[in-house]
Amino acid sequence: QQQVKQSPQSLIVQKGGISIINCAYENTAFDYFPWYQQFPGKGPALLIAIRPDVSEKKEGRFTISFNKSAKQFSLHIMDSQPGDSATYFCAAAKNQAGTALIFGKGTTLSVSS
């Protein structure tokens, strides 16, 4: 059972465009939703995260939109740059000490210059 579904699998965006990646979750006990960025051969790095008490969070060019009723959340990358080309993973976790993150399958983003 896939608890966190992520789409699309891959995405090509022109420089300066908006990249949008979507995730849906099933477990209503999840209440922490981070996005990670991973470059080849490296561990994932936390990009931005949101909790269900807000519907949107923005940090620089990155925005998370959260729809609790639909159990969906998305990452928007504004003014996409070639340096943003990486694999992005959404994840979810319960608000419980020592709980592991459950990851989506990832989206490979390519930003053309």
Next chain:
Amino acid sequence: GAVVSQHPSWVICKSGTSVKIECRSLDFQATTMFWYRQFPKQSLMLMATSNEGSKATYEQGVEKDKFLINHASLTLSTLTVTSAHPEDSSFYICSATSGGPNTGELFFGEGSRLTVL
């Protein structure tokens, strides 16, 4: 931010040998560490959860006798792949949390790439 260090970053070994990967939290005490496995172009799959001083909890389908996890201190967890085979070749990533109020904010290591010949 907090730093989690893994060593070695890559290792090549012969089939049948055992390999140990270390995961250290450098500037915080990690009450819980997690081990993930990632095959090429795939997601991170949780292998086990390790709490300091207690036995690791393995995910379904992960052989506890093959993937030995030790979390002997609040700053170190080790994963030993015993009798490694080519199908064990993968990218192993650890993550750690101090278990504070911001639960879920995991810090990841840089990963260890294992190649079994």
